[in-house]
Amino acid sequence: MVAMNVVEKILCRASSRSVVEPGEIIRAKVDRVMFHDLTGPLTVKAFEEIGVSKVWDPDRVVVIFDHLVPPNSERAALNQRTIREFVKEQKIKWFYDIGRGGICHQVMVEKGHAKPGELIIGADSHTCTYGAVGAFSTGMGATDVAAILATGETWLRVPETVCMEIDGELGDMVTPKDVILHIIGCLGVSGAVYKAVVFKGFTVEKMSVSGRMTMCNMAVEMGAKTGIVEPDHVTEQFFKSKNIPYSSGFVSDQNATFDETHTFDVSKLEPQVACPNSVDNVKPVSEVEGIEIDQAYIGSCTNGRLEDLRLAARIAKGRNVKPDVRAIIVPASQEVYQEALKEGLIEIFLQAGALVCNPTCGACIGAHMGVISEGETCIASINRNFIGRMGSPRAKVYLASPATVMASALTGVITDPRRVAT
Amino acid sequence: MIVRGSVVKYGDNIDTDVIVPGKYLGITDYEELGRHALEGIDPDFSNKIKQTGILVVGENFGCGSSREEAPVALKYAGVKCIIAKSFARIFYRNAINIGLPIVVCPEASEKLDNGDIVTVNLAEGVIINTSKNEVYRTKVLPEFILEILKDGGLVAYLRRRLT
Ligand code: SF4
Numbered sequence: 011m012v013a014m015n016v017v018e019k020i021l022c023r024a025s026s027r028s029v030v031e032p033g034e035i036i037r038a039k040v041d042r043v044m045f046h047d048l049t050g051p052l053t054v055k056a057f058e059e060i061g062v063s064k065v066w067d068p069d070r071v072v073v074i075f076d077h078l079v080p081p082n083s084e085r086a087a088l089n090q091r092t093i094r095e096f097v098k099e100q101k102i103k104w105f106y107d108i109g110r111g112g113i114c115h116q117v118m119v120e121k122g123h124a125k126p127g128e129l130i131i132g133a134d135s136h137t138c139t140y141g142a143v144g145a146f147s148t149g150m151g152a153t154d155v156a157a158i159l160a161t162g163e164t165w166l167r168v169p170e171t172v173c174m175e176i177d178g179e180l181g182d183m184v185t186p187k188d189v190i191l192h193i194i195g196c197l198g199v200s201g202a203v204y205k206a207v208v209f210k211g212f213t214v215e216k217m218s219v220s221g222r223m224t225m226c227n228m229a230v231e232m233g234a235k236t237g238i239v240e241p242d243h244v245t246e247q248f249f250k251s252k253n254i255p256y257s258s259g260f261v262s263d264q265n266a267t268f269d270e271t272h273t274f275d276v277s278k279l280e281p282q283v284a285c286p287n288s289v290d291n292v293k294p295v296s297e298v299e300g301i302e303i304d305q306a307y308i309g310s311c312t313n314g315r316l317e318d319l320r321l322a323a324r325i326a327k328g329r330n331v332k333p334d335v336r337a338i339i340v341p342a343s344q345e346v347y348q349e350a351l352k353e354g355l356i357e358i359f360l361q362a363g364a365l366v367c368n369p370t371c372g373a374c375i376g377a378h379m380g381v382i383s384e385g386e387t388c389i390a391s392i393n394r395n396f397i398g399r400m401g402s403p404r405a406k407v408y409l410a411s412p413a414t415v416m417a418s419a420l421t422g423v424i425t426d427p428r429r430v431a432t
Numbered sequence: 433m434i435v436r437g438s439v440v441k442y443g444d445n446i447d448t449d450v451i452v453p454g455k456y457l458g459i460t461d462y463e464e465l466g467r468h469a470l471e472g473i474d475p476d477f478s479n480k481i482k483q484t485g486i487l488v489v490g491e492n493f494g495c496g497s498s499r500e501e502a503p504v505a506l507k508y509a510g511v512k513c514i515i516a517k518s519f520a521r522i523f524y525r526n527a528i529n530i531g532l533p534i535v536v537c538p539e540a541s542e543k544l545d546n547g548d549i550v551t552v553n554l555a556e557g558v559i560i561n562t563s564k565n566e567v568y569r570t571k572v573l574p575e576f577i578l579e580i581l582k583d584g585g586l587v588a589y590l591r592r593r594l595t
Binding site: 061 | 444445447449450453454455458460472491492497499500501518520521522529530574576585587591595
């Protein structure tokens with residue numbers, strides 16, 4: 011038996027082969043495919059142009075409206091209408107319309123559409139998020155996804171796999187976001203192009219599925235094809251707590267090899283900030299403290315989950331957002347929103363003077379609800395700070411954890427959350 | 433497949449938000465999308481590329497989102513072929529799928545300069561720089577990828593096979 015790592019095992023299963031090797035191109039059967047309101051119109055158009063009449067398996071297709079929700083223009087409304095009609099016509103089983111789901115990657119995991127050992131393709135680059143539950147998931151474009159809708163299959167280059175061995179207990183107010191920003195700062199935005207990244211080690215074992223999602227979500231910011239955490243008791247507990255049937259998927263063989271291994275000790279890590287205009291322009295918060303901000307944004311598929319909102323609320327409780335600053339909070343899904351309401355988190359935000367929006371990608375894509383103008387600075391819990399990402403190409407975006415974002419909202423300048431936390 | 437033109441050159445890590453900013457997504461008129469291509473780094477890009485056709489870039493071109501509008505906008509702006517040191521993987525697939533020829537060739541990406549006249553032979557993996565009298569070699573694309581490009585994209589390729 012050839013020793014294989016978790017990624018190779020999943021691709022073997024998907025391609026019905028007994029071994030696969032990095033660099034090989036394989037044909038694989040897809041377990042689940044996802045697209046959303048922004049990539050949907052091109053997907054539907056391409057599907058129709060291919061000319062087959064039926065989707066290969068409507069039970070394996072998930073469609074989620076999240077990017078322009080609710081629609082911000084006639085064009086967005088029309089695009090959504092087109093997709094809605096397609097969903098009906100094709101009898102697609104899993105459709106999350108406005109008010110039902112939330113941000114696609116959050117919904118995929120929270121509703122159990124991503125499971126250990128599965129091959130999942132989404133028409134969105136952050137599809138790599140579901141590695142958090144041991145799936146091999148990756149983003150593709152609309153035409154690739156249309157081809158999968160037609161055939162149930164796709165081609166993949168078997169990636170080399172990089173192992174990130176992360177050790178050390180995280181300090182208070184230091185989060186998985188800080189860990190992944192630190193890693194990207196070390197490896198650079200092209201540090202893992204085409205490769206799969208496996209996150210391992212004590213720090214990852216202790217992380218919740220939510221934290222693991224943040225890590226895997228940002229694997230693509232190093233150019234990776236996917237990020238993955240091998241399923242363990244945390245994964246199993248996650249599915250059990252949601253009453254979703256669980257099967258354990260794959261873990262790497264003991265003697266499996268990796269293309270590269272990088273080790274990190276995060277026990278002394280301070281909160282990290284990615285500065286404009288690149289995700290790898292990462293500095294410890296102490297080096298950027300004091301930079302004035304106009305907007306603080308907590309949300310997105312990277313950091314809009316309950317754990318994130320709890321942390322932000324812990325900081326905001328009984329305090330006020332600085333008068334000159336807009337704080338915008340966007341729960342990642344309807345489920346997160348409801349839980350946050352029950353726990354009183356939303357009330358804390360409202361009393362602090364923050365605006366709480368509906369679950370949506372919103373300003374994360376610079377199209378909706380919190381777009382920033384030229385000359386403005388935003389600190390955000392999202393995953394990209396490219397030029398123009400949140401609006402004007404002449405605005406500045408700093409990326410940080412929800413804790414650092416909320417601490418900064420209170421003081422009006424980039425702030426180490428450990429100073430403000432109680 | 434043979435593509436000819438002259439070169440317009442930019443740097444490394446050009447992301448999809450720069451190629452087509454989020455605010456233009458959803459535009460289904462591809463000519464219009466094309467007019468906005470790369471405007472974040474060069475407002476004059478779509479005018480230049482119409483005369484030239486060959487886009488030369490550095491590392492990790494097209495990193496960022498999965499938006500297929502990125503290669504679509506470049507194609508409709510007038511790009512006939514992109515030569516790069518490396519591409520981000522989703523962009524790479526998307527370009528092939530919409531029938532936009534792309535070539536990974538670090539040597540060509542370094543040596544080609546603005547205005548150089550080039551001929552790219554995709555099936556043979558050869559790039560000829562007539563201006564400097566140089567030849568660069570690249571890996572030949574797998575047969576099925578060449579087929580997809582020849583058909584003008586994945587949709588046409590599948591239509592031919594499935595219907
Ligand atoms: S929240 Fe941002 S990064 Fe996540 S899917 Fe939406 S636009 Fe993309």
